[in-house]
Amino acid sequence: MFDMARRTTTRTPDEDFEERIVDIDVATEMRASYLEYAYSVIYQRALPDARDGLKPVQRRILYSMSEMGLRPERGHVKSSRVVGDVMGKLHPHGDGAIYDALVRLAQPFSMRLPLVDGHGNFGSPDDSPAAMRYTEARLAPAAMLMVQSIDEETVDFKPNYDGQETEPSVMPSAFPNLLVNGASGIAVGMATNMAPHNLVEVVAAARHLIKKPDATLEELMRFVPGPDLPTGGIIIGLSGIRDAYETGRGTFRTRAKATIESVTPRRKGIVVTELPFNVGPERVVTKIKELVNAKKLTGIADLKDLTDRHKGLRLVIEVKNGFNPEAVLEELYRLTPMEESFGINNVALVDGRPRTLGLRDLLQVYVEHRIDVVRRRSAFRLRKREERLHLVDGLIIALLNIDQVIQVIRGSDDSAHARTRLMETFELSEVQAAYILDTPLRRLTRYDKLELDREKETLQSEIAELSAILGSEDRLRKVVSAELGEIAKTYGTPRRTVLLESSEAARAVTVPLEVADDPCLVLLSSTGLLARTADATPISAEGERAVHDVLVSVVRSSVRGEVGVVTSKGRLIRVSVVDLPTLPPTANPPSLAGGHPVSEHVALEPEEKVVGLGSLDPDGPGLALGTTGGVVKRVVPEYPANRDDFEVIGLREGDAVIGAVELSSPDHDLVFITSDAQLLRFSASAVRPQGRPAGGMAGVRLNDDAKAIWFGAVDPARESRVVTVAGSSTALPGTQMGAGKVSDYADFPPKGRATGGVRAQRFLKGEDVLLHAWAGPVPAKAASPTGKPVPLPEELGRRDGSGERLVHAVAAIGGGLDGSADARETGQEPDNDHGE
Template sequence: MSKRSKSKASANSSTAVVPTEDQNIIDIDVASEMEHSFLEYAYSVIYSRALPDARDGLKPVQRRILYMMNQMGLTPDKGHVKSARVVGEVMGKLHPHGDSAIYDAMVRLAQDFNLRLPLVDGHGNFGSVDDGPAAARYTEARMSQAAVAMTADLAEDTVDFEPNYDNQMQQPTVLPAAFPNLLVNGAAGIAVGMATNMAPHNLGEVIAAARHLLEHPEADTKALMKFVPGPDLPSGARIVGLDGIKEAYETGRGRFTMRATVNVEQVSARRTGLVVTELPYGVGPERIIDRLKIAVNAKKVVGIADVVDLTDRHNGMQLVIELKAGFNPQAVLAQLYKHTPLEENFGMNNVALVDGQPQTLGLKDLLSVYVDHRLTVVRRRTAHRLGKRKDRLHLVEGLLLALVDIDEVIEIIRTSDDASAARQRLMMVFDLTEIQANHILELRLRQLTKFSRIDLETERDDLLAAIEALEKILGSDAVLRETVSNELAEMAEKFNDPRRTKLVKSEELAPAVTASSSKADRAAAASALLVPDDPCWVVLSASGRLLRTKDQTPLTGQGRRRRHDVYTSVVATTARGEVGALTDTGRIIRLNVVEIPALQEATGTPAMTDGVKVSDFITLQRGEKIIAMVPLNRVLALGTRNGVVKRVRADDWPLNQDEFEAITLKDGDTVVGAAASPEDDDQLVFVTESGQLLRFAAELVRPQGRSGGGIAGMKLVDNDQVLSFSVAPAAELDESVVVTVTKTEDGMLDASPTAKVTTLEEFAAKGRNTQGVRAHRFLRGEIALELAWAGPHPLASTTGGVARALPQEHSERDASGIMLDSAIGVIGRGASPVLPSQDADQG
């Protein structure tokens, strides 16, 4: 056959030609060669790279890193060394692969967000969930205490050794592993045709299960799960649904769902937010932010206003997802769980090497392999220590024999021609073995003292006791198991920490909107996204804190008074309604009720510390202050310092303006009070600084448009000014009172402020634009009123919200006040069984 024909035939066949040493050409089947080569490659990947050993839970590269760090003496009590130095030692002596692969493996051993119990103590930037580490030349490392426990007793023949890649050194085939590392730290790897993905667990729980298995080898998975209920992830978070965990523990394969730990908080004065403090295992905040942006742009997630990552080393994980006003946080959270990695699945695939073969292992199998390994390690270590102590006892007994007649020993040595002759004579005279005779010949003269004999006898007794204890361990399986169990207990005491991951059987969430949802489901989900438009109260305390309640349960007193229980305004509205904040300049700022922080308690008197400072919630001009919270759907009455009164209908408020004027004020005039006045027989009450009070029916004030300047309400004389303007509802007229508090002249040491409480009915109704009647008789040193208020159920406090007592008895209209025990800063409405009519239209 010609060369051309031979080439054509070779091209059309499934064989290849290779030259041999003698240049003969032989035919090889390509399919057979590929199969053989691939199997060798697959075995190499499975056994030497990708899968951990079920005994110590380490892949070969990880085991070599820890062994080499142990050989280098990089213990926790020594300083850190450059990571590049460790990588170089491992690569040059044990692991002839790329330095990047070795460094990547070492970095993972140092990352506390990957391992439940890190084995490398890293110094420097070892990366985060989202970012990689710095280069090996910049970071430093040493062994952690856990790594010391993994490599302990290596020198005591506890494990087998094998040659390294060039037969120049020996390396361990497995580490002694003083704790169940595979279950504690988990593992992940992709081999050829198989992979492993094992979740980390709590060390204390795993050791408790291993100790139970040592004592009860027949225990089943159900019994072991009483100690190990589920994984304990380094990142914490929650595991929802336990069926997949049980399946994985039974069969070695299963799936469970991880959910981030999220709290609903008031992140700013106007916004509620979802604060993420723990993420699913393997998920970082940057990944959450990226996926969230995609979901928002695709309209899969709605209600998100902003995302801020506040994570740092001091405060830990803190990802703040701000919500738009009016959206139900739980419903938005359900969308986030569906469309972002705030919820992730973890597929457990417990594949590990057992006797060099990959196997899928359940919980009992994993613990059994480790327990058997640990029993072997302790048995071999005990045998090694027993041999060492027996050898030492042999020498000690020889020394004691020689010391009985030390003079003859010396004489034998001095009269012998050489060491060999001395050895033979010593063996013959004292009946010693060759080993004992050699040891005596090597002794220094200073050791042949009286004290040496005492020390040797003490050492002999100690050796005999130790040998007895070691033989007891080797002679009894029960004692051996007890020894292993006690050592595991020591590991648990040293390294155990509280569980981080919370296990939840199930969790109900509001429905999430999806593209495949039916029209009815989408409508239900869209409705669930929004805060329900339930009736509620908007409350402004006299100390300047603002909140809304959960419902319109009457604000009844609940035992002892608390801070901020004095209310300047209580407005009946709904959660998705609107209210106005009226300032002393006559400006009304429109507010969405849903933006106001909600009370954390279901019912009862609001704890106003749950609210927010109104000055933080509303932007005010210099010198401007909030007078009252007012409804925008009812007739509003307001009074000014110069005695002007005005009523405005709800229809006069503009619909599309966030700010507008409620009254046109003259120069120097300010608003001093305002409240809803829907009924014509509501009583409008002015109180001046000089102690004059005027009340008249609301029907005397015809409502004006919002641009109106009001009408004369009270006639003021002698430069007097209005101190207080109030509305006493007609329904509560018989419960309404007038409270007045005086102020004293500066420098009057013997004068103290007084207060007086008088029923409103004591003051006869007068006509509009009159001077009214005297409401308080001043004592010596009192120059004017400091505070005045009219309405039902009064309470007093300091400006900081601390309760102060008012006189309990009602005084006559023209009486003087009662001296106060402590200063009063504000007066307002307290808890009462009846508030503004709940039958009124809600805003």
């Protein structure tokens, strides 16, 4: 062992200097110095007192602010003034440590019940506060409970660091601050980390312990099931909390509170409104960006921090289409600070010694402290009231003998002589006699006699009440319990943190990260809405609904596949199926009320409309197109893979596509219906497939001033209907009801391509044009511009007969759709708000 030599010099009469060397063991010296330093850190800086839950610096801040008169009803003062007063009188450390403690006492995200009311920038979980010269502070209402009755000899005082001032060794603490606000600190060889709790729950447990001192931990946990963090969030797993409440040590996991919402019309997102304790949004944002850049986290399209002081925390994480938001959220919990562990280590000072305490011990220490405070307060008040009653008795004697008192005073040489004579004459104590001499004559009136009598009665009543409290332990406990109940009623707030068993969280999400590439149907409605089904089950239009859309087109695809949107200008635009909303599987017939408008997925030119959908499968049968000029074309399914927008037909000037269908069989009929009520059906096999640039071939021969208004495909083997609606060409679009007729498709004979067809409806007076037409499988349905069903004639009319007057205007007609049939909006454009 090395030795350290300490060299000292002393002056003697014989010699100028005498040198003396003292040998000290290094280990002994370091052990003593280190223990002294450790003692100072443990008791004077890092650990809270179990009674009031405050560290010395926090206690000194609250006491100094109370002495400065910085009550909640007063104005704020500069924080630097508070720090200077604390440092100059009580706390022999730097101003930085004092200001840091002051800031924490004012932060609502750090304290469940803040004790300082801060004005200015007191920081956030990510940012530090402004300098003390810029911020202001005063005591919060809850802090008044901490210093309440401190001037009534409720706690002991001790000298400050230089002996010129005194400071309280502990606060009266009218509520269990240590459990409510928690604590954290690192000492030498030990640390404390205590979670905040709900005031109402803690007070309820404390009152139960007051009533039943032998209460078990299980009974107390019925009132305090777990921590209640200032930032809310979700606590996962309660077994660690049970361990902490029993032994003082335990661990639990905290999660952010998040919901799945539609953040844009086309995408889902994760909206985070609460984060784990001591985790700020900037920390989460930074970690997510790092993981996305490192390709360790997929499925996130965008991230926005919309947090503000009015709406609070709001992180919006946009999820890419094709990914399950629930699975992405689980990845965020696993990889980011959106899920954190909190280790409970309940170390606090009890009788000046550090101890690890469970829930029952913490409550017991506080309850004993509070009972002692109320006992000392009651004794102080009893003494003060007895002293006052003694003075009041003396004044009453003086009033009853006022003339004699005045004679005694006038006949005395000085005040001391007068005091002595009063004591002898009226048998008064020295205190009573001195008080009578100090009382102004104006107080010695008949009215003051009445006041003194009332005051005497009040004092006697209060003395009896205080004596009863001090004389009964049960009554003393009831007073403490009642005061705690009033505090909980006044300052209590609802629980913010949700408690979940770990098994419940494990069962919450078991879905894959990416959406499975399952078969589905892509739907296009008459009001211009796109959607997909949950599977490829055929759709039926059976049944009646109050509101429904007529489907214009249905195409089979897969969730992660693509379909083509065909427009009236002969363009085919790729659309990703996964971007489309999924219809509820119970909707039958399907309602596309939750669908996306076509305009959100494709950019249309002026006067361009979407006329149908088509599969992009290169092995499929391809599209069949029909135009207003009577041109028909079957497109060879050879589409460019590197383009999202291309032509599928070369249109002549003034011509437009009116229908696009995907042929499921070359044996199906292709059907044209013209504006002059002519219907032509011919076999699809009569049309030779052509490449994309081709302009098609003659489909139907048109009469003068006529045009094709509907084109589609019909399976001749199925029972099908033809629906036509006739009206006047001079009427404003959407204003006339029209005359409708339903005919049997089998009544129309097949003819050759490029012929004129046969008449589908006979016009009556005032009718000269077909407004709408459609052919397809039964049953036939019609819809108004708002999507409401329009009744059609029930009886089958003659092929060339006239129609019956309809009760509502028709915007679209459709039929029994099984994924292979097709419906088409025809004639006048529907009046809708979806941008088609």
